Amino acid sequence: MTDTILSVENLKKYFEPHQSFTQSIARSGQKKPIKAIDGISFDIRRGEIFGLIGESGSGKTTTGKLVMKLLEPTSGQIFFNGEDVTHLSKEKLKEYRRKVQMIFQDPYASMNPRFKIKDVLEEPLIIHKVRATIEERTKMIVKALEEVKLIPPDEFMGRWPHMLSGGQRQRVATARTLILNPKMLVADEPVSMIDLSTRAEILHMMKDVQKELGLSYLYITHDLSTARYFTDRIAVMYLGRIVEIGRAEDIIDNPLHPYTQALIEAVPEPVTGKVEIIKELPIYGEIPSPANIPQGCRFHTRCPYATDACKNEPEPELTLDGEEHYHACRRAYEIQAERKRKQAG
Amino acid sequence: MNSLLKVENLQMHYVTSKGAVRAIDDISFELMRGETIGLVGESGCGKTSLGTSILRMPTPPGRYISGKILVDGVDVIPLPEREVRRNIRWQKISMVFQGAMNCLTPVYTIGRQMMETINEHSDLPRPDAENLIKEYLGYVGLSPEIVQRYPHELSGGMKQRVVIAMALFLRPEIVILDEPTTALDVIVQAQIINLLKKLKQQFGLSFIFITHDLALEAEISDRLCVMYAGKIVEMGSNAQIYGAQGPGHPYTERLLGATPRLFKKVEQLQFIPGTPPDLIAPPKGCRFSPRCNKAFDRCFQEEPPLVEIEPGHMSACWLHQRG
Numbered sequence: 001m002t003d004t005i006l007s008v009e010n011l012k013k014y015f016e017p018h019q020s021f022t023q024s025i026a027r028s029g030q031k032k033p034i035k036a037i038d039g040i041s042f043d044i045r046r047g048e049i050f051g052l053i054g055e056s057g058s059g060k061t062t063t064g065k066l067v068m069k070l071l072e073p074t075s076g077q078i079f080f081n082g083e084d085v086t087h088l089s090k091e092k093l094k095e096y097r098r099k100v101q102m103i104f105q106d107p108y109a110s111m112n113p114r115f116k117i118k119d120v121l122e123e124p125l126i127i128h129k130v131r132a133t134i135e136e137r138t139k140m141i142v143k144a145l146e147e148v149k150l151i152p153p154d155e156f157m158g159r160w161p162h163m164l165s166g167g168q169r170q171r172v173a174t175a176r177t178l179i180l181n182p183k184m185l186v187a188d189e190p191v192s193m194i195d196l197s198t199r200a201e202i203l204h205m206m207k208d209v210q211k212e213l214g215l216s217y218l219y220i221t222h223d224l225s226t227a228r229y230f231t232d233r234i235a236v237m238y239l240g241r242i243v244e245i246g247r248a249e250d251i252i253d254n255p256l257h258p259y260t261q262a263l264i265e266a267v268p269e270p271v272t273g274k275v276e277i278i279k280e281l282p283i284y285g286e287i288p289s290p291a292n293i294p295q296g297c298r299f300h301t302r303c304p305y306a307t308d309a310c311k312n313e314p315e316p317e318l319t320l321d322g323e324e325h326y327h328a329c330r331r332a333y334e335i336q337a338e339r340k341r342k343q344a345g
Numbered sequence: 346m347n348s349l350l351k352v353e354n355l356q357m358h359y360v361t362s363k364g365a366v367r368a369i370d371d372i373s374f375e376l377m378r379g380e381t382i383g384l385v386g387e388s389g390c391g392k393t394s395l396g397t398s399i400l401r402m403p404t405p406p407g408r409y410i411s412g413k414i415l416v417d418g419v420d421v422i423p424l425p426e427r428e429v430r431r432n433i434r435w436q437k438i439s440m441v442f443q444g445a446m447n448c449l450t451p452v453y454t455i456g457r458q459m460m461e462t463i464n465e466h467s468d469l470p471r472p473d474a475e476n477l478i479k480e481y482l483g484y485v486g487l488s489p490e491i492v493q494r495y496p497h498e499l500s501g502g503m504k505q506r507v508v509i510a511m512a513l514f515l516r517p518e519i520v521i522l523d524e525p526t527t528a529l530d531v532i533v534q535a536q537i538i539n540l541l542k543k544l545k546q547q548f549g550l551s552f553i554f555i556t557h558d559l560a561l562e563a564e565i566s567d568r569l570c571v572m573y574a575g576k577i578v579e580m581g582s583n584a585q586i587y588g589a590q591g592p593g594h595p596y597t598e599r600l601l602g603a604t605p606r607l608f609k610k611v612e613q614l615q616f617i618p619g620t621p622p623d624l625i626a627p628p629k630g631c632r633f634s635p636r637c638n639k640a641f642d643r644c645f646q647e648e649p650p651l652v653e654i655e656p657g658h659m660s661a662c663w664l665h666q667r668g
Contacts, residue, residue, distance in 0.1 A: 055531075055533075165620050196558060196600075196603055196605075197616060197617045198620075200605070200615060223605075224607060225607045228610070252608070264607065265535075266534065268561045269607065270606070271587055273583075274564050275566065275583055278543065279535055279538070279539060279564075281535055
């Protein structure tokens with residue numbers, strides 16, 4: 001056994017647009033495929049929280065769906081525990097999904113309102129045909145509820161989802177994944193719909209569970225501000241590619257790709273004296289359509305540091321800087337020097 | 346600076362079969378010309394209810410119980426709906442509703458929907474209205490061709506810009522912005538905040554900025570009203586709330602502690618345990634007392650009044666009077 005639990009290699013997902021018959025024969029009318037994921041590779045280590053960060057349209061949710069096997073990739077491979085899981089039979093898929101579970105974004109929509117909490121938690125046991133007596137099942141449900149700190153569990157088992165707050169629902173959603181003893185969780189924006197005042201509480205709970213059970217997480221978010229605390233490593237995605245990847249504190253304290261720098265500078269900080277200032281953002285405009293990815297470096301259209309080389313030469317690959325910090329920018333060092341000069345004077 | 350809007354002891358309750366939900370319970374504040382006031386608090390604290398109440402359109406079954414909303418010295422609560430529509434709503438006060446960008450009809454073009462807003466509130470002839478639309482699209486940084494597009498062809502940020510333009514058409518003096526950036530990514534959020542700051546300068550607007558994110562309020566609000574369970578618990582300037590001295594009320598302090606900081610290294614993120622109280626039967630004494638780590642006997646018995654703790658800085662906590 002290696003210390004890598006999940007490994008993704010050169011994964012691509014293109015969505016073919018719908019075309020009418022006439023469009024498909026008239027060459028001029030042919031629509032381009034939407035390149036949602038355009039060749040990404042990363043490893044998630046055992047017991048690690050791996051953050052995937054980017055704007056909407058960057059392909060982070062599609063990546064999560066590919067890892068969950070909710071979508072079939074166009075090309076590339078996914079390995080889980082060293083085993084190729086890119087294409088699985090129906091039976092194998094069910095077995096895989098038992099080991100890799102998902103927490104969804106919206107805790108209000110992810111639960112059947114007519115199920116009591118007990119039923120919500122029992123459903124995975126039924127689907128995966130876990131052989132157990134009623135007492136054993138109840139024991140498993142109680143254990144899962146205790147793991148997510150919904151105490152006393154007996155009381156919560158009899159409640160309906162509408163009687164719970166958003167935070168409590170997200171705890172139930174986590175308990176529902178834990179009941180099958182998974183090895184890895186994919187969490188797609190699990191706290192974005194929860195009030196800031198309780199967001200940290202849920203992250204604490206998720207981290208405690210992760211440590212206690214030795215789980216690995218793929219944590220998908222657009223919110224960098226909790227990432228330093230919550231994640232071990234971060235991959236920053238832009239238009240279907242990973243542009244920077246490294247340890248969380250390296251990414252936040254020393255971002256090398258101009259896109260990461262823009263993401264960081266856009267985060268508001270609760271300090272006084274900013275009302276009169278119009279923040280200068282080191283980025284232009286909005287994210288282009290993945291059906292029309294710019295030539296050269298795909299970020300050059302929004303990058304304030306772009307040169308002709310960025311536009312005309314082939315896209316830069318991820319290159320290593322220091323210890324496990326990779327970036328895909330050919331001008332990374334010049335930009336860093338420029339930024340330092342600016343900050344100093 | 347003169348006062349544009351004055352809310353006096355406003356009470357607005359949702360009358361339900363289970364009893365009155367005291368969503369706004371005795372709130373007073375004043376908005377000055379050119380000022381941005383931030384309304385901040387957890388979900389369910391009454392910040393959106395306050396926004397719609399000021400616009401004289403509380404969501405049913407909301408009822409005004411007592412108090413006044415003075416716009417240019419005139420109380421708008423007793424005015425007939427016709428007059429509010431003619432002279433107040435969108436003419437003096439407009440609002441960008443929460444999730445408004447998702448309320449654009451998918452079946453009409455942007456231009457047609459913008460035209461509808463103008464026709465509803467004024468008698469402007471069509472060519473003038475068309476010019477007005479193009480002019481305002483320019484102000485929010487969109488190209489005039491957008492009038493022929495449908496909402497699904499635009500990004501979230503572009504739709505939000507359209508909605509902001511629609512709130513500004515009739516030259517209001519006050520714009521209420523309810524979570525205008527919550528569904529947007531950080532970069533787009535920062536771009537929209539910059540846009541709002543520019544528009545405020547250009548048109549001499551006053552904003553009421555509603556959000557649950559204290560970090561965002563720091564970027565835009567001159568003054569803050571922190572709400573908890575239908576009441577204002579603290580009111581102070583940006584410097585008083587975010588400055589070195591820190592906020593006055595324990596709730597604001599905890600809320601600020603729970604706001605994630607990108608550059609601050611922390612072992613543990615802070616949070617506020619428990620949930621806000623039921624507003625049909627709020628707890629006796631201070632409403633925050635069941636969740637407060639500084640609460641003492643008096644907090645559970647008597648409700649603390651909002652008192653001035655330094656010039657321009659009000660807080661409702663018994664700790665201030667304990668010395």
